[in-house]
Every structure is written in C-alpha cells, then in structure tokens.
Amino acid sequence: QVQLQESGPGLVKPSGTLSLTCAVSGGSISSSNWWTWVRQAPGKGPEWIGEIYHSGTTNYNPSLKSRVTISIDKSKNQFSLKMSSVIAADTAVYYCARYGSTSAYYGMDVWGQGTTVTVSS
Amino acid sequence: DIQLTQSPSFLSASVGDRVTITCRASQDIYNYLAWYQQKPGKAPKLLIYAAFTLQSGVPSRFSGSASGTEFTLTISSLQPEDFATYYCQQLNSYPFAFGPGTKVDIK
Numbered sequence: 001q002v003q004l005q006e007s008g009p010g011l012v013k014p015s016g017t018l019s020l021t022c023a024v025s026g027g028s029i030s031s032s033n034w035w036t037w038v039r040q041a042p043g044k045g046p047e048w049i050g051e052i053y054h055s056g057t058t059n060y061n062p063s064l065k066s067r068v069t070i071s072i073d074k075s076k077n078q079f080s081l082k083m084s085s086v087i088a089a090d091t092a093v094y095y096c097a098r099y100g101s102t103s104a105y106y107g108m109d110v111w112g113q114g115t116t117v118t119v120s121s
Numbered sequence: 122d123i124q125l126t127q128s129p130s131f132l133s134a135s136v137g138d139r140v141t142i143t144c145r146a147s148q149d150i151y152n153y154l155a156w157y158q159q160k161p162g163k164a165p166k167l168l169i170y171a172a173f174t175l176q177s178g179v180p181s182r183f184s185g186s187a188s189g190t191e192f193t194l195t196i197s198s199l200q201p202e203d204f205a206t207y208y209c210q211q212l213n214s215y216p217f218a219f220g221p222g223t224k225v226d227i228k
Binding site for chain 2: 048095106
C-alpha cells in the first residue's frame with residue numbers, strides 16, 4: 001500500500017524559505033492521483049495549501065499562492081513544497097497526502113505522519 | 122471562498138451513545154464533502170467521502186448524510202476509540218477548506 005513520508009528542516013528563520021519533501025513508497029507518483037499539502041497550526045484545524053498532478057499541473061490556496069510552489073520529481077517518486085517569506089504564523093505541522101482516486105471527490109485517503117516546522121530566529 | 126461551520130464545537134458523550142455532528146456549507150458543494158477523524162499527534166484519517174460513502178476499512182457505525190448544504194456525520198454507538206476531533210472538508214471548489222472541528226470527549 002502507498003505510504004508517504006515528509007522530510008525537511010524543523011526550524012526556519014523568519015523571512016526564510018520553508019522546503020519540505022514528500023517521498024512516495026509502495027506506488028508510483030505517476031498514478032492517476034493528485035498529491036497535496038495540508039498544514040495545521042497548533043490548536044487549529046487543517047488548512048489546505050495546494051495540490052499537484054504528475055503532469056505538473058498545480059492548484060494553490062489563494063491565501064498562500066504568492067509564496068508557495070509545489071513541484072514533482074518523478075525520477076525520485078516524490079513531490080515538494082516551498083514556501084517563501086515565512087513568518088511565525090507559518091509555524092505548523094505540515095502533512096502531505098493523496099486523494100483517493102482521480103479527483104478530490106474521493107477525499108484524502110493516505111497521509112504522511114506530518115512534520116513540525118517552527119518559524120523562529 | 123466556501124465557508125464551513127460545524128456544530129457543536131465540543132460534545133461530551135458516553136460509550137454506546139449515538140452522536141451526530143453537523144457541517145454546513147456557505148453554498149452548494151454538490152456532495153463533495155469528506156469527514157475525517159483526528160487523534161492527538163496523528164494525521165487526519167478519512168472516514169467518509171462524497172458525503173455518504175464509507176471509506177474502506179472504516180467501521181459501519183460511522184455514516185454520513187446530506188440535505189442541501191447541511192451534512193451530518195453520525196456515530197451510531199460510540200466506542201472508546203472514537204474519542205477524537207472530527208473535521209469536515211469541502212472538495213467542490215478551491216480552496217478546499219476544512220471545518221473548524223468538533224471535539225468528542227468522554228462524559
């Protein structure tokens with residue numbers, strides 16, 4: 001079965017760039033699924049960041065779009081998140097996830113364990 | 122953007138109770154709604170998608186229903202492992218917002 005694993009620095013300085021990678025195992029990132037990033041600030045509900053298809057097509061949350069880039073590396077079977085100009089409010093647990101089938105209609109059925117990113121000097 | 126509200130935000134219940142959580146969308150989302158369960162320190166777990174469809178492996182005591190822009194998650198007989206926070210998410214139009222959550226606690 002497909003498994004996802006996030007990796008990246010746990011501490012990022014204010015105004016810096018947050019960079020995370022999600023490794024996909026047990027399946028191909030080139031399958032007919034969309035891949036997505038979600039974050040959850042301490043004590044808050046989840047927030048959808050954006051998504052990518054293996055073709056490279058992306059969709060982003062407008063509230064973050066100017067600072068976020070999601071990319072895919074099919075050779076490494078992974079996808080990545082970059083968020084620039086981070087501030088303390090970007091401190092959160094970041095999850096990567098997969099939609100259950102060919103569209104978001106099927107919900108996010110596979111999630112990574114999450115990685116905590118703290119924005120602090 | 123589509124807004125989601127959930128009620129109640131907190132509920133206290135006992136094992137064996139029937140529990141109902143409501144999620145309301147600010148506009149029609151054509152049943153593009155999912156429900157998740159989250160326990161402390163864990164990723165959300167998909168329970169129901171497309172408003173009604175039970176995700177594979179999820180116990181049948183969980184069910185979903187819909188009436189217009191109002192969606193309901195029902196747990197027919199609450200079990201000890203069901204004490205958690207529940208979120209709805211709309212997947213009809215970007216951005217795919219989550220509801221604020223309902224925490225189910227032990228009475």
